[in-house]
């Protein structure tokens with residue numbers, strides 16, 4: 001496959017030597033944009049498909065250059081120091097250019113298909129040694145479907161294993177086409193009840209669950225690949241026995257299930273919400289205790305599924 005210079009995507013991060021995004025050592029590309037807005041998202045900078053300003057207050061020296069250059073009046077100074085009104089920002093990025101301390105950044109990077117493949121190829125020795133490869137995450141990678149599919153095709157031709165970490169909230173055709181090239185889907189399940197799902201993620205789960213079934217059928221028909229279910233465990237939101245039983249029931253129906261990962265909620269992303277000027281809705285919710293994680297694992301074990309913590 002000729003790598004077109006013009007096929008271009010937008011990332012908000014690249015993580016090398018990752019051991020949590022699929023088997024072995026991986027290079028994870030985080031694609032920008034997501035149709036969900038989960039309360040607990042630890043990559044909120046990846047939700048918007050367009051660039052969004054992050055203000056890192058700890059780097060700000062209060063020089064006031066941003067006030068002077070912003071055409072929208074988004075910056076001001078009060079007795080307490082610098083103030084930013086995120087709702088006024090139109091994303092011209094002038095303040096990012098002028099800020100002397102890199103306190104302002106937009107956390108996005110355009111990348112061509114050719115550049116991405118080159119980045120992935122740098123880590124081939126690690127993939128070969130560990131059984132790893134490339135993972136596409138986000139955001140929701142299917143928000144940039146043409147770019148994602150081009151990347152998957154190109155990597156397959158180069159015999160680089162690829163995984164896609166998805167919410168499943170995407171047009172079915174894209175998922176089915178991706179199954180032709182990807183070796184693994186990391187499929188996120190959050191809640192079984194559609195109303196609860198809408199409340200906490202912004203969308204219902206009807207499409208997600210029907211896509212999961214169809215994707216499973218497709219992978220089974222191909223005779224290669226698989227689906228790894230990933231469940232964030234969040235006290236008070238999805239850790240009731242009833243919810244976990246329903247999620248275990250969904251996983252148990254999959255013919256191509258490779259495993260279930262229970263990912264305990266953490267608040268590491270909290271500071272990013274402040275940097276972005278976004279509301280953090282998880283205030284006061286603590287990570288699950290070891291006993292709560294064990295209890296969740298036991299629910300899956302009772303359905304004959306070996307679930308593991310983390311991953």
Ligand code: SF4
Pocket residue numbers: 059060061062063064065066067082098099100101102103104
């Ligand atoms: S330009 Fe940068 S360092 Fe100066 S006040 Fe604005 S954010 Fe702070």
Ligand code: SF4
Pocket residue numbers: 053069070071072073074075088089090091092093094095096
């Ligand atoms: S990027 Fe936003 S905050 Fe910065 S100068 Fe432009 S409009 Fe103002």
